[in-house]
Amino acid sequence: MTSVIFNIPLPPSVNALYANKRRGGRTKTRAYKAWLDEAGQMILAQRARVTEKRVAGRYDLLIEVGPSRRDLGNMEKCVSDLLVKMNVVDDDKHCRNIHLKVAEFPGCRVTVTASMGCS
Numbered sequence: 207m208t209s210v211i212f213n214i215p216l217p218p219s220v221n222a223l224y225a226n227k228r229r230g231g232r233t234k235t236r237a238y239k240a241w242l243d244e245a246g247q248m249i250l251a252q253r254a255r256v257t258e259k260r261v262a263g264r265y266d267l268l269i270e271v272g273p274s275r276r277d278l279g280n281m282e283k284c285v286s287d288l289l290v291k292m293n294v295v296d297d298d299k300h301c302r303n304i305h306l307k308v309a310e311f312p313g314c315r316v317t318v319t320a321s322m323g324c325s
Contacts, residue, residue: 208261208320210294212252214245216271216314217288220280242288249292260293264300264321270309278306285316294318 218241224232234242253259269285271278286298295301295318302321309315 209317210259210261211315211317212249212294214248214285214288214314214316215241216274216276216312217241217245217281217284219276220283223284238284241284242291245288246292249288249294261295261318261320263296264302265295266303266305266319266321267301268305268307268317268319270307270311270315270317272309272312272314274308278308281314282306285314289316289318 218235218237222235223238225235227233267282267286267289269282271281282304286301289295290298
């Protein structure tokens with residue numbers, strides 16, 4: 207079964223990802239851009255050490271985050287978007303199961319596993 211695991215910084219809350227533009231529309235916040243850059247660099251560095259570098263097709267997602275006062279559910283969106291941006295997965299629409307879990311370690315560990323069935 208194809209699986210990849212990455213350690214990344216704790217993602218920002220979905221509430222802190224976008225800001226309103228002066229002339230209408232939305233833009234990524236500086237904090238979100240900085241997190242995308244840092245987390246992306248960490249994925250690139252860790253990819254050199256893993257055999258499977260991406261998961262094609264349907265997949266299951268496990269996101270484990272260290273103790274935090276933040277809303278656990280608000281962290282999934284930016285992690286999923288990062289996985290697509292870094293070409294770890296084809297498209298987040300292929301995700302079949304998402305598990306969010308508070309862990310005893312700091313930061314965030316993301317596990318992407320190819321789905322075997324139609325869940």
